[in-house]
Amino acid sequence: MQEILLLLIGTALVNNVVLVKFLGLCPFMGTSNKVDTAIGMGMATTFVMTLSSVLAWGIETFLLVPLDLAFLRTITFILVIAAVVQFTEMVVRKISPALYQTLGVYLPLITTNCAILGVALLNVQEGHTFVQSLLYGFGSAAxxxxxxxxxxxxxxxxxxxxxxxxxxxAPIGFIVAGLLSLAFMGFAGISAK
Amino acid sequence: MLAAVGSLAVLGATLGTLLGIAARYLRVDENPLEAEIEALLPGSQCGQCGYAGCKQAASALVSGEAKPTMCPPGGRETAAAIAAKLGVTVDLSGAEEMEPEIAFINEDICIGCMRCFQECTTDAIVGAPKQMHTVIGEVCHGCGKCVEVCPTEAVEMRPVPVTLASWHWHKPVSRMVH
Incomplete structure (x- = not known):
């Protein structure tokens, strides 16, 4: 239980994807004009990131490693992410047409959100288990x-x-982002060890 | 090699099939009439009707919020075609017969501010900063957005000039067949 909590806090706050790893800056600047849109985008990204890290773990463990195809990792992960994004787009369109309108082009652009591919690849790099991958994906997305x-x-x-x-x-936006990033550096002190 | 090609192909096919199934279950029923009405509109997203674009205008037309005469660039012909498609009668005498107009830039007054250039939805205005701009008549669809933004009133709408190439016999009766 403690391990789970540590992993979640570690990925969400200490090693934040945006402010510490600097991944996914495009939607960070692009969809942050209104809180409503930001929440919608966050939900969609959370869904995609969690699902794609789990699927990427499955493909890595049951397909790429047994067949010795590690060199295909990037392209298969992109394939999976693209499929999950397509699926998310359908779901959002069905459930909330208003959100679909607001998110507009940023929804299909989740495909090229480097945070998602980054999280999937980091999972593999750090040799996470299934549960760890799930938590890592969800924590990063949170x-x-x-x-x-x-x-x-x-x-x-x-x-x-x-x-x-x-x-x-945009310039003041970037300055605000920099200050926010500085603030999050403070969490580095409470890392796991 | 074979394993790599095979596994990628299988993965792609599986994901494609799953997406296909998902698309069937999660289909959003759109009114096919909206697509047909949208096809009748000019499609330049000029926004003169008060809606964000032609798609939004089409859905307003279908739901009856807007009148068929709402599209200024489309003019009388479009209004008649929309009314025929929707099966409503529309009073076209109210809609004045607008002569087709295109934008014209008075190059003596143009200061090259680029405002009209940025506003143009069809890229019909050419020019560079601090250089005078001009309008490519064949591309202009006459939405008139550039007229509003011009700070020196150098842009005006003028009737499409009649040349040997564009002159034609006037039709005896204007028949609205679309």
Missing amino acids: GFTLILVIFAGLRERVALAEVPAAFEG
């Missing part, structure tokens, strides 16, 4: 969602603030 929502909240406030003309829009 961290991604958390950061996305926090950042969207900050940006909603920054939008109302008086920002020097040169920093308006």
